[in-house]
Amino acid sequence: MEGYERENRKLLICISDPTILEFLTDAIRTYFEDVLDIISIRPSKLFDLDFEPTAAIVSHRTVSIVKERFPDTTLILQKRDLSGQALEKVVSLPDRSNVLVVNQHMDAANETINSFIELGINHINMTAYAPGNNIDTSHINAVIYTGVFEDCPKLDCPYIDIGLRKISLYTIIDIIRAFDLPSEYTKAYYNNSIQLFTASCYQIHNTLEQANTLKNNFEKICDINNNITFVINENNEIVLFNETAKKYFEIKNSQDIIGADYKEVFSSLPELLSCISADIPLTDALITIENQKLLLSSFEMDVDKSQNKAFTLLPLSTLKKREGMVRKKLRATGFTAKYTFDDILGSSTLIKQNKKLANVYAKTEFPVLITGESGTGKELFAQAIHNISSRRESNFVAINFAALPETLAESELFGYMEGAFTGASKSGKAGMFELAHQGTIFLDEIGDASLPVQAKLLRVLEEKEVVRVGGTDVIPVDVRIICATNKNLKAAISEGSFREDLYYRIKVLHLRLQPLRERPEDIMETISHLLVGEQAHALANLPNIRNTLIHYDWPGNARELRTVAEYINMLSSLSDREEALDMLNVYIENNLCADSCATAESFRRELKPENNLSPEPADQSTADYISPDLIVVLEAIFDLQNQGVTAGRNSICKTPGAKKMQLTESKIKNRLKKLEAMGCITVGKTKQGALLTDKGYHLIRQHGLNIK
Numbered sequence: 001m002e003g004y005e006r007e008n009r010k011l012l013i014c015i016s017d018p019t020i021l022e023f024l025t026d027a028i029r030t031y032f033e034d035v036l037d038i039i040s041i042r043p044s045k046l047f048d049l050d051f052e053p054t055a056a057i058v059s060h061r062t063v064s065i066v067k068e069r070f071p072d073t074t075l076i077l078q079k080r081d082l083s084g085q086a087l088e089k090v091v092s093l094p095d096r097s098n099v100l101v102v103n104q105h106m107d108a109a110n111e112t113i114n115s116f117i118e119l120g121i122n123h124i125n126m127t128a129y130a131p132g133n134n135i136d137t138s139h140i141n142a143v144i145y146t147g148v149f150e151d152c153p154k155l156d157c158p159y160i161d162i163g164l165r166k167i168s169l170y171t172i173i174d175i176i177r178a179f180d181l182p183s184e185y186t187k188a189y190y191n192n193s194i195q196l197f198t199a200s201c202y203q204i205h206n207t208l209e210q211a212n213t214l215k216n217n218f219e220k221i222c223d224i225n226n227n228i229t230f231v232i233n234e235n236n237e238i239v240l241f242n243e244t245a246k247k248y249f250e251i252k253n254s255q256d257i258i259g260a261d262y263k264e265v266f267s268s269l270p271e272l273l274s275c276i277s278a279d280i281p282l283t284d285a286l287i288t289i290e291n292q293k294l295l296l297s298s299f300e301m302d303v304d305k306s307q308n309k310a311f312t313l314l315p316l317s318t319l320k321k322r323e324g325m326v327r328k329k330l331r332a333t334g335f336t337a338k339y340t341f342d343d344i345l346g347s348s349t350l351i352k353q354n355k356k357l358a359n360v361y362a363k364t365e366f367p368v369l370i371t372g373e374s375g376t377g378k379e380l381f382a383q384a385i386h387n388i389s390s391r392r393e394s395n396f397v398a399i400n401f402a403a404l405p406e407t408l409a410e411s412e413l414f415g416y417m418e419g420a421f422t423g424a425s426k427s428g429k430a431g432m433f434e435l436a437h438q439g440t441i442f443l444d445e446i447g448d449a450s451l452p453v454q455a456k457l458l459r460v461l462e463e464k465e466v467v468r469v470g471g472t473d474v475i476p477v478d479v480r481i482i483c484a485t486n487k488n489l490k491a492a493i494s495e496g497s498f499r500e501d502l503y504y505r506i507k508v509l510h511l512r513l514q515p516l517r518e519r520p521e522d523i524m525e526t527i528s529h530l531l532v533g534e535q536a537h538a539l540a541n542l543p544n545i546r547n548t549l550i551h552y553d554w555p556g557n558a559r560e561l562r563t564v565a566e567y568i569n570m571l572s573s574l575s576d577r578e579e580a581l582d583m584l585n586v587y588i589e590n591n592l593c594a595d596s597c598a599t600a601e602s603f604r605r606e607l608k609p610e611n612n613l614s615p616e617p618a619d620q621s622t623a624d625y626i627s628p629d630l631i632v633v634l635e636a637i638f639d640l641q642n643q644g645v646t647a648g649r650n651s652i653c654k655t656p657g658a659k660k661m662q663l664t665e666s667k668i669k670n671r672l673k674k675l676e677a678m679g680c681i682t683v684g685k686t687k688q689g690a691l692l693t694d695k696g697y698h699l700i701r702q703h704g705l706n707i708k
């Protein structure tokens with residue numbers, strides 16, 4: 001940059017660094033361009049000048065050469081101040097950070113450090129650095145430089161550019177004095193500086209506010225967290241004591257505790273004191289404070305190289321309360337038994353007996369095995385038992401072995417530890433047994449459990465404790481077991497697919513649920529509960545429909561019955577009654593009669609055109625409706641009785657009626673049970689065979705047989 005000459009008002013600026021030279025020249029021109037000739041020059045060009053300036057601005061580097069060239073010129077050693085740029089970044093550097101402050105020259109770097117200290121920035125350890133200066137930089141956490149990145153050593157840490165330092169007020173005053181200028185020239189400088197500093201103060205204010213917000217948030221989190229929490233620094237001073245801690249240790253004022261030596265604060269609690277002083281990480285260490293058991297954990301606060309240590313204390317009583325709350329929540333999210341005995345429909349002697357028995361079982365803690373065909377209400381009974389047992393306030397956890405892949409069975413039942421297998425949740429997971437703690441576990445389709453799982457189940461039943469997959473800790477569980485199966489477990493034992501020892505363990509109490517066909521009097525009662533509206537009831541009570549429903553075998557039991565009820569409900573909403581009736585007839589014939597010729601025949605016989613939607617009279621007994629196959633069996637018993645032959649399965653099978661209807665011995669066995677349940681026959685325990693009751697005779701007579 002070439003200057004130009006002006007009589008008596010020549011100010012020379014001679015600085016070796018071209019960037020700083022340009023920066024300073026621009027700044028000085030801003031203030032003095034109208035009154036001074038400003039000549040800006042690098043030291044190498046000094047001897048080309050053919051005039052003597054009134055004053056010269058020099059740096060530590062150029063002072064001697066300028067003095068040598070112009071001995072009579074007033075020399076002004078340039079002084080500079082922080083620009084304010086990125087000051088908030090410097091303020092936000094973590095406490096005790098080791099920071100390199102870089103400048104082209106050591107004295108300028110030291111000047112920058114002094115400026116920082118003057119501003120009150122003393123939370124960091126600053127080391128001056130200039131190129132060529134050999135220092136150990138291994139511990140450096142950040143580098144601060146003043147606009148010239150090339151001067152910095154290359155380190156793997158954050159760099160903060162605080163910009164070229166602006167010219168100092170002292171230099172301005174020196175210039176004013178050297179040229180005897182009016183003091184107003186300082187005004188422009190002040191205005192400019194105030195603007196800069198207002199901006200940087202604003203930034204610093206924001207930064208401090210953010211830091212304060214963070215600190216407040218952190219303290220709030222510690223307060224919300226119900227654990228007793230406190231933090232101690234490397235000088236053994238307490239730096240944080242949350243609200244729970246204050247309550248627990250009965251500290252009224254934060255000022256009484258913050259900054260206090262923990263050894264004094266806890267002097268009367270030797271066990272806590274020794275744990276804190278031991279300087280080893282603790283995870284749920286069991287300690288006693290004034291007869292109360294607590295879990296103590298400690299954490300190194302490895303933040304910003306601080307040596308702070310956090311401690312949390314959790315009273316066991318609080319832990320238990322929380323456990324109870326979690327269990328309640330779990331119950332609310334699905335581990336609930338919703339059915340009670342009132343939901344179990346049916347007033348047959350068989351169902352009444354089973355309800356009575358289950359009521360008694362509920363009052364005990366013994367395992368119960370519920371057997372019965374699919375849909376007979378095994379889970380319904382299990383839930384009802386749980387709901388009147390002493391465990392009703394805790395979880396009812398159901399697991400179905402038929403739906404559970406073998407690979408998952410173990411982890412689902414017993415839980416797993418973090419990282420126990422690929423895909424395992426990070427935090428591990430409690431198994432069904434743990435979730436059922438203090439409640440009931442319902443092991444449905446137990447007959448489908450694999451042999452290895454059976455072995456583990458046996459162990460849990462015997463030891464009353466589980467070990468999570470991938471873990472070693474033994475977790476005690478207090479669980480009531482109810483198992484259910486529709487398989488013949490005795491046969492499974494003979495085949496070797498079910499453990500005999502497990503069988504006897506789970507079958508301390510036994511409940512056998514009879515299928516609907518063994519208690520036909522429950523059919524209409526159950527279906528009535530499921531029908532909605534008069535129209536649906538009218539449809540179901542049409543003689544042919546009602547008769548078919550009563551005599552159908554119901555292999556799917558109540559579940560199948562529900563489907564039929566739903567279909568009738570759907571039809572009942574049709575406006576065309578004739579169409580509804582037609583559809584129902586087709587449905588019944590296709591679905592309920594397809595498997596049973598006898599039912600089909602009876603159904604067709606009764607499906608007369610005059611059938612309309614008027615229901616059966618309410619007092620008509622279900623037993624007045626009987627299918628032809630049952631009539632054939634009744635007739636056979638009648639004939640055999642008359643011949644003096646014992647009416648057993650074998651003899652009935654050989655009668656002409658049974659032969660005509662292709663009734664096998666097992667079908668006859670089934671029909672005999674039905675007739676017995678209907679009260680039409682009695683079957684003696686000895687070899688006397690089946691005998692007709694009055695009702696049996698009545699039915700034969702009613703169906704047109706010629707009985708004398």
Ligand SMILES: Nc1ncnc2c1ncn2[C@@H]1O[C@H](COP(=O)(O)OP(=O)(O)OP(=O)(O)O)[C@@H](O)[C@H]1O
Binds near residue numbers: 343378380
């Ligand atoms: N006696 C009953 N009263 C009312 N509803 C019943 C009755 N028995 C069974 N159910 C109903 O039938 C359906 C099947 O019942 P549940 O699941 O208890 O049978 P299950 O014997 O456990 O069947 P599965 O062996 O197929 O699991 C449920 O909708 C249930 O509400």
